[in-house]
Amino acid sequence: MDIRVKFLGAAKTVTGSKYLLEIDQYKLLIDCGLFQGVKDLRLKNWEPFPVEPSLIDAVVLTHAHLDHSGYLPRLYKEGYQGPIYCTAATEDLLDVLLRDSAKLQEEEAAYAKKKGYSVHKDPKPLYDSKDVELVFPAIQSYEFRQPVKINEAITVTFYNAGHILGAAIVEVLVKGQHQTKKIIFSGDLGRYDDAILYDPEPVSEADILFIESTYGNRKNPLQEPVERLAEIINRTCERKGCLLIPAFAVGRTQAMLYYLKEVLDRQLIPEMNIFMDSPMAITATGLYRKHHIYHRLTDRDFREDESFMTLRKHLHIVRSAADSIALNEIRSNAIILSASGMMNGGRILHHLFHRLPRESDTLLLVGYQAEGTRGKRIMDGEKTVRVFGQPIPVACKVEFFEGLSAHADQDELVRWLEGFQSSPKRTFCVHGEEQCSEEFAALIRQKFSWNVDVPSFMERVDLFQGI
Incomplete structure (x- = not known):
């Protein structure tokens, strides 16, 4: 069994989170976020999806924020027909966030047409409310620590990430013919000692780790x-x-x-x-x-x-x-x-x-x-x-x-990494502006002596062969 990953978003940027795991022929998309922010990134939402959507087998979400979930209606509109796996709270939040996202896009397109400030004569939304309705029947939600068997080889488990209600650290366990590999996606990690949410749950081991780096180069102490x-x-x-x-x-x-x-x-x-x-x-x-x-x-x-x-x-x-x-x-x-x-x-x-x-x-x-x-x-x-x-x-x-801020700062990201009892074989710093990711990667190398990479958009990496 071979495992590869392709970085379709949140690589040297803090938006558009999408990571395609190819486990032999099975295609598992971790997160399905909108690109937000600068125009060059937003335009990527309108480009043909890098993988034929109908060929993707399943989507797993870390949480409901639109930079992690907001592309889902477009994915279904373009032909995706598979399931979506997430936590129960994420499912409920998707019902709120995706409907609102479509409504805002519809209103913005109509207003741009009325005022004439769009470069298009008849501006259209990326997706509309009808497209959003395609998403909800496909959602399968679970609680934290409840193993979800995707197929005979793949099991997914959600762990509390803090950050927002229902946000999860995603564990993907892949059982090959000879070995079992654990792949961890941190999602967006929340803060320690938050007034409302619990601390991010510690993880002790991973073969492959994807760690967010939003504040990877900054200390952002909790003020009074x-x-x-x-x-x-x-x-x-x-x-x-x-x-x-x-x-x-x-x-x-x-x-x-x-x-x-x-x-x-x-x-x-x-x-x-x-x-x-x-x-x-x-x-x-x-x-x-x-x-x-x-x-x-x-x-x-x-x-x-x-x-x-x-x-x-x-x-x-x-x-x-x-x-x-x-x-x-x-x-x-x-x-x-x-x-x-x-x-x-x-x-x-x-x-x-x-x-x-x-x-x-x-x-x-x-x-x-x-x-x-x-x-x-x-x-x-x-x-x-x-x-x-x-x-x-x-x-x-x-x-x-x-x-x-709802994001862990540099010290808190390091604190979470200190929970690992052994070094991952490879670590990828994602979901951060390029300088943040590069500086955080350097810090991890210095402090932990781990093998760390900062991937680029559309980069494809072989993780395992013949497991």
Whole structure:
């Protein structure tokens, strides 16, 4: 039996996660993510898939974020007909994220056509809501540590990765005629001592390891978020402005609600209204109650509705588009959470349109900002960004709270690697910008003396022959 891997995404970049394992003639795709960020990467979503989709036998997902799952509807649209294996929480989140992804693409294509800022006369979405419906019947979901027999030779097991609800480290066990090999995909590893999610589960051995390197060259210590958040809010109130927080609907929104509850309970900020303006986040937040085994929260943390944390009178759920637009009239003493976290789509766009020019307002970035996104451009200090095709001045106060990222930093990645009792035969640093991956690979070589590679997009590597 021969085993090969082809890197179809998240190789020297932090997006488009896709790894094709070829186990003899069996083709197993680990993750099926969208390319996001810079235009050159986004255009890859429109290119013919590097492998005929109908020839792929199965897909395994580490988690539900779109850079790991968002290409699925397109894959089915192009002819894939096989199963999707994931955790139970990931299945529920896919129902939210993929529907929202299609809706946003449909709306963006329609708006581009209406305003005439697309290079295409009749712009189309990458996929639409009908394509998304092809995905759900194929999903087979399981709990952590439950072995899933894909075929006679391949067994997959999911282990807790932290990061977001249901995120998994994927173990692929391949039984050959002479040997059994263990291949580990870290997926996106979460943080240790997170307020909501459990620590990433340790792994003691692997023949082949694929390790993420989003923060592979950076230390990003967990700061004391409550005092820092209170300071930012109070300074905004002094300017008689509002605080706008772009947050991923799954993960960061729930974390921010948790910390906002803390600053209010400890009376560190004035009484004020908090608006959760993301339909996807509203639905995703309710899943924390359903999947209680995935996180540290207890029944005392929940209310009997989707407001999630006991924020009582302070939290307002914004459901309709009209109510979302009405928030732009609020001038002071309010906090608005809206998606998407990197500000490339969603309701956050009209908030940016109105609030970036306001000197009294604050924009608080609380998650990773990939190259080519509005979030990264604002974080890098650009004074003007385009929203709805128009240049918008960035006059508001911009704050960046790096310690709230959902990704393990360099020290935490090393801590997870220290759980291995023996060296993998080969390790691949993936899911990181090129410099991050290269520097992390060098650190692993220095600290562990492992055989480490940083693969390139479309590179194909022989892992085993004749096992």
